[in-house]
Amino acid sequence: MLAFLLTLMLLLGIVIVLAYAERKVAAFMQDRMGPTEAGPFGSLQSVLDVLKLLQKEDIVPAAADQKLFKLAPILIFAAVFAGFAVIPFTPDLIPAGIGIGVFYLLAIISLDVVGLLMAGWGSNNKYAMLGAMRSVAQIVSYEIPAGLAILSVVMICQSLDFQEISYQQGILLNRFPGLEFETNWLFGIEALGINTTNIGGITTWNIFRAPILLVAFVIYFIASLAESNRAPFDIPEAESELVAGFHVEYSGFRFAVLFLAEYSMMVLVSLVAVILFLGSWNTPLPNLTALKFANWTTGTVGELSGILWGGFWLLSKTFVLLFLQLQIRWTYPRLRVDQLMHLCWKVLTPVALGIVLLAGIWRLLMV
Amino acid sequence: MERSSVTRKTGFWEVVKSLLSGLQLTWRHFRNADKRRAPVPVMDDNYFNQPEGLVTLTYPYEAIPVPENGRYRLHNEIDDCIVCDLCAKICPVNCITIESVKATEEIGMTSDGTKKRLYAPVFDIDMAKCCYCGLCTTVCPTDCLTMTPVYDFAEVDIKNMIYHFTDLTPEKAEEKKQLLAKQQEEMAAAKAAALAARKQQG
Ligand code: SF4
Numbered sequence: 378m379l380a381f382l383l384t385l386m387l388l389l390g391i392v393i394v395l396a397y398a399e400r401k402v403a404a405f406m407q408d409r410m411g412p413t414e415a416g417p418f419g420s421l422q423s424v425l426d427v428l429k430l431l432q433k434e435d436i437v438p439a440a441a442d443q444k445l446f447k448l449a450p451i452l453i454f455a456a457v458f459a460g461f462a463v464i465p466f467t468p469d470l471i472p473a474g475i476g477i478g479v480f481y482l483l484a485i486i487s488l489d490v491v492g493l494l495m496a497g498w499g500s501n502n503k504y505a506m507l508g509a510m511r512s513v514a515q516i517v518s519y520e521i522p523a524g525l526a527i528l529s530v531v532m533i534c535q536s537l538d539f540q541e542i543s544y545q546q547g548i549l550l551n552r553f554p555g556l557e558f559e560t561n562w563l564f565g566i567e568a569l570g571i572n573t574t575n576i577g578g579i580t581t582w583n584i585f586r587a588p589i590l591l592v593a594f595v596i597y598f599i600a601s602l603a604e605s606n607r608a609p610f611d612i613p614e615a616e617s618e619l620v621a622g623f624h625v626e627y628s629g630f631r632f633a634v635l636f637l638a639e640y641s642m643m644v645l646v647s648l649v650a651v652i653l654f655l656g657s658w659n660t661p662l663p664n665l666t667a668l669k670f671a672n673w674t675t676g677t678v679g680e681l682s683g684i685l686w687g688g689f690w691l692l693s694k695t696f697v698l699l700f701l702q703l704q705i706r707w708t709y710p711r712l713r714v715d716q717l718m719h720l721c722w723k724v725l726t727p728v729a730l731g732i733v734l735l736a737g738i739w740r741l742l743m744v
Numbered sequence: 745m746e747r748s749s750v751t752r753k754t755g756f757w758e759v760v761k762s763l764l765s766g767l768q769l770t771w772r773h774f775r776n777a778d779k780r781r782a783p784v785p786v787m788d789d790n791y792f793n794q795p796e797g798l799v800t801l802t803y804p805y806e807a808i809p810v811p812e813n814g815r816y817r818l819h820n821e822i823d824d825c826i827v828c829d830l831c832a833k834i835c836p837v838n839c840i841t842i843e844s845v846k847a848t849e850e851i852g853m854t855s856d857g858t859k860k861r862l863y864a865p866v867f868d869i870d871m872a873k874c875c876y877c878g879l880c881t882t883v884c885p886t887d888c889l890t891m892t893p894v895y896d897f898a899e900v901d902i903k904n905m906i907y908h909f910t911d912l913t914p915e916k917a918e919e920k921k922q923l924l925a926k927q928q929e930e931m932a933a934a935k936a937a938a939l940a941a942r943k944q945q946g
Pocket residue numbers: 818831834835836837838839840869873874875876877878879880881
């Protein structure tokens with residue numbers, strides 16, 4: 378219960394910051410100023426937006442399917458929020474440390490699709506219906522390259538546990554029960570003879586441990602943009618053609634929940650990207666002979682310093698990815714439906730399959 | 745003129761390059777977001793130039809300097825006005841309304857030494873009609889009608905767009921009118937008396 382509340386608080390905090398950042402970043406990239414009035418530099422804008430939304434009337438269209446319509450936002454948010462249960466925030470802080478976290482995450486966020494379809498169908502509105510159809514088609518399709526990219530990580534790490542994958546990517550490797558006698562080699566290849574177990578930092582991140590995962594990371598990142606309906610894959614809510622897609626009929630609190638779910642999804646996919654590819658809560662600074670940057674910026678596991686450093690690195694890496702998501706949104710035009718499917722099925726999926734194969738071979742070189 | 749066709753670049757690396765150049769563009773604008781337009785005066789060479797930075801102006805808090813002699817709101821320095829009616833006559837949209845009352849004695853001098861002989865109980869300019877052509881300011885013999893750098897004078901009630909420049913209160917104006925009428929009466933009486941006297945003589 379405590380984990381639930383803490384995670385929810387953390388998530389709300391991040392989403393509020395993100396919503397503010399989205400407006401400011403968008404404004405700055407377009408040479409505008411963004412919000413300036415509410416609070417210093419408009420920083421209270423998103424808080425006020427939420428307050429405003431909560432005061433709005435909760436309208437349920439007369440012709441809507443009441444049950445589906447009312448249940449959908451809760452289901453969507455619950456599906457996304459459930460994904461946070463297996464995210465390790467620090468070396469010893471994880472809401473629910475289960476051994477098959479990766480599998481669970483993929484399964485639970487697929488439920489999102491059901492909620493989207495319920496919202497679109499229940500609204501009894503052609504824009505909502507089209508938006509939901511596009512959304513579902515897109516998310517289901519992009520789960521394949523994303524899943525394959527994650528699979529290649531799982532093959533390299535030989536684990537479905539997010540926490541174990543995290544430990545593998547830093548100097549704390551041997552602290553994880555079961556990995557006491559493991560070693561990290563540069564690029565994962567023992568034959569090179571450079572032991573990076575105690576160097577840590579960026580050299581033990583997954584994209585460094587097995588450089589092939591760099592490609593997997595790019596694939597995962599593109600697919601995750603599509604899964605969270607972000608530009609340039611935002612055809613489900615294409616403002617200019619569908620008004621707002623599946624949530625066009627929602628107002629007030631329900632809209633706020635959908636909005637929250639959307640931003641939580643962005644945060645979640647970025648967190649997963651950081652954990653699987655970018656060293657999780659591990660520091661990016663390596664130990665260099667006498668300068669023990671990695672040790673200094675890792676803290677002690679189990680103590681406050683470990684929690685603070687871990688949380689700091691995880692969140693700052695996540696925010697870098699989130700910034701990239703925002704920047705991509707304000708840089709690239711939206712893809713057409715057929716281009717979207719082309720990219721998914723004819724480009725990303727075959728490449729991801731190839732990566733899985735190569736990752737398997739790499740793993741053979743690693744042991 | 746020779747026309748070169750635009751060749752469409754294809755291929756994986758070209759695509760990557762163009763994607764990256766897009767990101768570079770937005771990144772450059774993001775990085776320049778700390779720069780703003782400087783409030784340079786109109787005489788500055790860069791007045792019409794803003795190479796980078798945010799273009800938004802948070803207007804009520806800040807404003808771009810405008811030329812000192814631009815065509816904005818009119819102002820009449822009524823103390824210098826000789827109520828010659830030239831401005832009302834030249835105005836293409838007839839937005840200046842002047843009523844004049846002759847003074848019984850000399851009122852005073854304008855700052856350029858012209859004698860004032862008329863009161864103006866009404867001197868109204870309807871800024872809502874004015875097209876800011878500036879003709880009235882050029883014909884004004886005493887240069888008392890001028891354009892100011894004020895351009896933000898929107899009103900909720902359109903009646904407030906009529907600016908009253910007269911310095912006489914209605915009572916004062918009435919008094920002056922009566923003075924004039926009295927003087928004219930006296931003059932007429934004097935004239936009549938003189939006429940009668942002449943008739944008697946003749
Ligand atoms: S500026 Fe032009 S339109 Fe306005 S009052 Fe003067 S003459 Fe009339």
